[in-house]
Amino acid sequence: MNVLQFTDNGIYCPAGDFYIDPWKPVKRAVITHAHSDHARWGNQYYLCENASVPLLRLRLGNDIQVQGIPYGETIYFNSVKVSLHPAGHIIGSAQVRVEQDGEVWVASGDYKLENDGLSAPFEPVRCHTFITESTFGLPIYRWAPQQQIFDGITQWIYENQQAGKASVLLAYSLGKAQRLLYHLKDKVDHFLAHGAIAIPHEVLLQEGWPLPPIERITPDTPKTAFKNAVIIAPPSAEDNAWMRRFQPYSLGVCSGWMQVRGNMRRRNADAGFVLSDHADWAGLLEAVAATGAEQVYATHGFSSVFARYLTEKGIAAKEVTTSYGDEDIITNPES
Structure with a gap:
């Protein structure tokens, strides 16, 4: 039937x-x-x-x-x-x-x-x-345990901060971005985010999900706010003028596609984290x-x-x- x-x-x-x-x-x-x-x-x-x-x-x-x-x-x-x-x-x-x-x-x-x-x-x-x-x-395509991946992201953020760089993580605006924020909330004091991340995030906060507060990046956000910052952005923000304000920064892509050697290079990323939903x-x-x-x-x-x-x-x-x-x-x- x-x-x-x-x-x-x-x-x-x-x-x-x-x-x-x-x-x-x-x-x-x-x-x-x-x-x-x-x-x-x-x-x-x-x-x-x-x-x-x-x-x-x-x-x-x-x-x-x-x-x-x-x-x-x-x-x-x-x-x-x-x-x-x-x-x-x-x-x-x-x-x-x-x-x-x-x-x-x-x-x-x-x-x-x-x-x-x-x-x-x-x-x-x-x-x-x-x-x-x-x-x-x-x-x-075989994923490592997520705790191992988040430990790697945390270490990468620390190394960027030691080098005086912001850490920009690219992740889908609904799902993976909240997963990142949830697992990094005890490691990072303050998050900044693209509007496409902030909008669904605010809805989920209002619904009572256990997520950390984030600061939405606007044209008025001072450049000083980006020093050593952790910034969450959607993949569409890659390679556009919106990201240039964060210099100096290191770019990390969170995607299952990072499992394939060469994808990180093609994305012009500094780091690739094999994190998939x-x-x-x-x-x-x-x-x-x-x-x-x-x-x-x-x-x-x-x-x-x-x-x-x-x-x-x-x-x-x-x-x-x-x-x-x-x-x-x-x-x-x-x-």
Whole structure:
């Protein structure tokens, strides 16, 4: 039974008449998380996990019709049972469990298995069919424990300060930026941030998330404030006039893509920190195995390689083309 179908508008449930993370406007959309490639403007009705509601309103407008539900609560679309389960990707991220006549499909959205301390930890959901991302679906992508990575970032900041330099860290504005701030808050006294970081950060502070205060950089921020400072900025700020005011500074890029030798050089970065909010190769395999799924669809990323590997291991797997992948369209980028 095809509980879910891949259509021109997105992942569709015919019996329930809803879509999961549609990339074209539809009547009913179940949203896995608030990144711009999964939560798009123009749908009539949105359903998401409770913590995603203020983030969806921030990115899509306060006038959207959105309903939030807690993890594990079941609702019905016609005769179809739908529930949301932790994905561990960012705050409010969820996997969507869809059950029709005893057949269970799970659409994972984006996910990671390591507990970041903010996102609800990934929860494997047993199912017949699993739709998985494969952003880092190659064996070369294997993450070190996050504490090791944050220790490296802390040491890098210290060395920059000893050299009289500011430390500029590039990280996605929603998700990774908060992860950095959360794990560095006991190591750094004061953070400055680009407006694209500060806006969602302020929303999350208002919602009670345990994040440190930050200072938003504006045209009036004096140059003296940047000496030895720790500055968080989105990837889009790289190589533009906005960053020149921080000289002298050292640039660090926080991304899973830093695993590949040469990417740091191509980004003109002084340091590359392999920090990702997606599962690595081992994490993807562990997640698939934990579902017990007999059938797997691999979406955005190295989907053909990952699907082929699963097939060789005896799991019926296919590659599916979607419109996911560009997760950091900046809200109000002007600082």
